[in-house]
Amino acid sequence: MYDRNIVQAFETSEYRARLDKVRALMSSAGMDALVVISQANQCYLLGYNSLSGDEPQAALVTLHNDPYFILRKMDANAAVEAGCWLPQDRIIAYPESYVGGEASAWDVIGQFVKDKVGASARLGVEVSGLGVFSYPRLVAALGGEEPIDASDLVGSCRLVKSERELLYMKEAAAIGDRAMLAGIDKVAVGVRHCEVGAAIMSALCAGTESIHGGPPVSPPYIRGGMLAIAPHQFWIDEVFAAGQQYYVGPITGTRHRYVAPLTRTVHLGPVPPRRQNQHEGVLAGHRAALDALRPGATCADVARAFQAAIRPYGLTKDSRLGYSVGLDWTDGPSLGTNNDTEILANMTFLVHLGFYEPGEFYFLSDTVRVTESGAEPLSNVPRILFERPA
Numbered sequence: 001m002y003d004r005n006i007v008q009a010f011e012t013s014e015y016r017a018r019l020d021k022v023r024a025l026m027s028s029a030g031m032d033a034l035v036v037i038s039q040a041n042q043c044y045l046l047g048y049n050s051l052s053g054d055e056p057q058a059a060l061v062t063l064h065n066d067p068y069f070i071l072r073k074m075d076a077n078a079a080v081e082a083g084c085w086l087p088q089d090r091i092i093a094y095p096e097s098y099v100g101g102e103a104s105a106w107d108v109i110g111q112f113v114k115d116k117v118g119a120s121a122r123l124g125v126e127v128s129g130l131g132v133f134s135y136p137r138l139v140a141a142l143g144g145e146e147p148i149d150a151s152d153l154v155g156s157c158r159l160v161k162s163e164r165e166l167l168y169m170k171e172a173a174a175i176g177d178r179a180m181l182a183g184i185d186k187v188a189v190g191v192r193h194c195e196v197g198a199a200i201m202s203a204l205c206a207g208t209e210s211i212h213g214g215p216p217v218s219p220p221y222i223r224g225g226m227l228a229i230a231p232h233q234f235w236i237d238e239v240f241a242a243g244q245q246y247y248v249g250p251i252t253g254t255r256h257r258y259v260a261p262l263t264r265t266v267h268l269g270p271v272p273p274r275r276q277n278q279h280e281g282v283l284a285g286h287r288a289a290l291d292a293l294r295p296g297a298t299c300a301d302v303a304r305a306f307q308a309a310i311r312p313y314g315l316t317k318d319s320r321l322g323y324s325v326g327l328d329w330t331d332g333p334s335l336g337t338n339n340d341t342e343i344l345a346n347m348t349f350l351v352h353l354g355f356y357e358p359g360e361f362y363f364l365s366d367t368v369r370v371t372e373s374g375a376e377p378l379s380n381v382p383r384i385l386f387e388r389p390a
Contacts, residue, residue, distance in 0.1 A: 009256035012085045021157045032121040034061040037129030040328035041154040050082040056105040070109050106134050110141020119143045124150030159332045160346045171211045173260035173378035175253025179203035187266050189242050193222045193235035214254040224361045231356045242390035243269050247363035262379045263365035269390030279385040281313025282353050293375035299339040322352040
């Protein structure tokens with residue numbers, strides 16, 4: 001059992017171990033305190049699994065004591081029920097009058113931080129999580145001195161996953177597999193793209209017989225055919241057409257905010273030789289990338305192995321072929337020839353192999369776990385070019 005309450009996704013001891021890693025990095029960077037702005041990072045450190053809109057919230061991490069969590073009153077009152085492991089006296093509520101009015105909650109948050117750590121503290125802030133209006137308000141409330149930019153500090157601690165994190169990602173993958181197959185089964189000539197999207201979303205929410213579903217992090221992308229050119233558009237007011245190729249995804253189940261995306265491609269009717277060659281080339285690249293994804297290699301090594309494998313098929317790819325994934329989706333370095341980040345065991349990557357040409361869209365992607373002996377895909381959906389009747 002967990003040592004606080006059943007809502008917590010992890011034992012309190014795991015959250016404290018995460019804090020220890022963060023504090024070690026803070027100390028090395030000369031910080032006395034850190035203001036955590038990212039809601040994903042707040043969830044990672046505190047277990048608070050709830051989404052706020054534009055209302056500010058922040059965690060204050062110091063080198064020795066439990067963090068403080070500062071958020072609006074209606075959320076603070078229910079923070080424990082939302083999974084936060086902190087004792088109630090470390091959860092600080094600011095009044096509802098600071099929501100939607102001229103007064104800024106960043107003034108309250110900054111003043112609280114200043115009062116707790118002192119004006120002379122060496123303070124880090126996740127600057128990337130602040131906007132052009134919120135940043136100066138927070139800095140002014142802190143006393144006017146520019147903080148240390150600590151935008152990537154907590155994120156670097158999230159790269160290597162614990163066994164329970166990996167369990168949640170496997171559960172997310174199982175949900176995603178069911179949703180992918182439900183979507184592909186719905187694809188047919190004359191069917192609207194939105195109907196396939198609805199089948200996928202329903203399956204993501206429903207989960208499996210043994211795993212509860214959750215709110216999808218993102219709707220599915222459904223792209224292809226002669227009208228679809230934009231690679232990051234969810235779907236359009238269109239129907240599936242004979243002779244065309246479409247990709248579905250990336251989609252993922254969600255377990256305690258952990259994800260494991262995948263993408264597959266569907267062809268309506270017999271697959272012509274040029275598209276079959278493209279599929280076989282991507283499969284070769286997929287195998288090469290997974291063979292290279294092992295401890296001690298770099299992200300650039302993986303990208304170069306992929307590029308070498310697809311070259312004999314006449315294929316080129318000028319964008320990255322994936323990135324670290326986990327809590328709330330992207331959480332670390334990209335798999336690109338310009339990234340020399342070392343790969344470690346229990347990192348997790350989305351190997352994201354997309355080719356975008358008008359009328360020739362193709363995509364295959366898998367979330368993989370790096371083991372001591374190589375990469376282990378989390379999805380069990382076949383890595384085939386799915387052929388549907390025309």
